[in-house]
Amino acid sequence: MAAAGTGSRFCEVLLFALAASAAIRADDCPDCASSLCPTHEEREEAALAPFNTTNGMPTPEDRLATLDGIEAVCRQHMNFRHPGTARKVAGLLFDADHRVRMRAAEVLRTVGEIHTAGELAGRHAASLAPQLATKPVKPSEAAGWNRDLELFKLLVLVCGESGVMEASPSMVRLLGTPSMDLLEIVANACGGIRTHEVATAILNAWVAMPKTDSRSGARAVALLAAWRAVTRAEMKAPKGASKEDFERFVAECRKWLKENQNGPEGLLN
Numbered sequence: 001m002a003a004a005g006t007g008s009r010f011c012e013v014l015l016f017a018l019a020a021s022a023a024i025r026a027d028d029c030p031d032c033a034s035s036l037c038p039t040h041e042e043r044e045e046a047a048l049a050p051f052n053t054t055n056g057m058p059t060p061e062d063r064l065a066t067l068d069g070i071e072a073v074c075r076q077h078m079n080f081r082h083p084g085t086a087r088k089v090a091g092l093l094f095d096a097d098h099r100v101r102m103r104a105a106e107v108l109r110t111v112g113e114i115h116t117a118g119e120l121a122g123r124h125a126a127s128l129a130p131q132l133a134t135k136p137v138k139p140s141e142a143a144g145w146n147r148d149l150e151l152f153k154l155l156v157l158v159c160g161e162s163g164v165m166e167a168s169p170s171m172v173r174l175l176g177t178p179s180m181d182l183l184e185i186v187a188n189a190c191g192g193i194r195t196h197e198v199a200t201a202i203l204n205a206w207v208a209m210p211k212t213d214s215r216s217g218a219r220a221v222a223l224l225a226a227w228r229a230v231t232r233a234e235m236k237a238p239k240g241a242s243k244e245d246f247e248r249f250v251a252e253c254r255k256w257l258k259e260n261q262n263g264p265e266g267l268l269n
């Protein structure tokens with residue numbers, strides 16, 4: 001009996017140790033908690049060093065290598081991400097070279113401090129939206145426009161995935177785009193930003209969008225899914241396809257929003 005008792009105690013200890021080690025992920029650092037540990041602070045500063053010297057990264061390849069280095073060191077301490085590092089990375093969203101801009105957005109997505117990444121990606125996407133709302137007439141402008149659209153898509157994704165309050169003002173601006181192509185991209189990404197303002201902007205976008213072109217069905221589906229993700233409200237889609245059915249549905253949604261402004265449904269504000 002005694003031996004069995006010791007054995008089960010041993011099992012308990014072993015299970016506890018396993019559970020404790022499972023809590024620390026492979027890409028976490030046990031010493032980085034509310035700030036960087038000395039080792040990672042030193043490594044991160046070294047990775048960011050090219051930003052501190054004038055013309056420290058003269059070629060796009062230099063900037064790409066810096067971004068690779070930052071990503072590699074950040075991956076060693078995913079449990080603490082430095083906002084200052086994300087701000088430096090976000091600075092390269094404005095780089096002259098498209099590859100660098102795309103890579104900066106990607107690094108923000110993979111290792112960026114989430115509040116900074118969500119806010120700055122959203123802001124940059126919202127600033128790109130007006131020029132992307134109309135397709136260029138001149139063939140010479142098409143390549144640049146397509147590159148900006150590619151960056152826009154990734155930034156909207158980074159913004160939506162962040163799920164942070166700081167991304168809300170930009171998401172609201174993005175949902176107000178007059179371009180239905182851009183709206184579809186935004187509608188598919190905005191469900192993670194669970195604020196009252198985003199929920200209202202989703203409804204407004206839905207009311208304002210034309211219901212008759214070939215993509216309006218897909219857009220409505222994306223907006224309804226976003227509305228549900230943001231509000232977590234158990235609301236049925238409009239029963240019929242008439243204008244009255246839709247108006248009744250929107251009125252129900254607005255009523256729900258009013259009743260649940262700071263409610264237990266978990267809206268962030």
Ligand SMILES: [Zn+2]
Pocket residue numbers: 029030031032036037038039040077
């Ligand atoms: Zn560390």
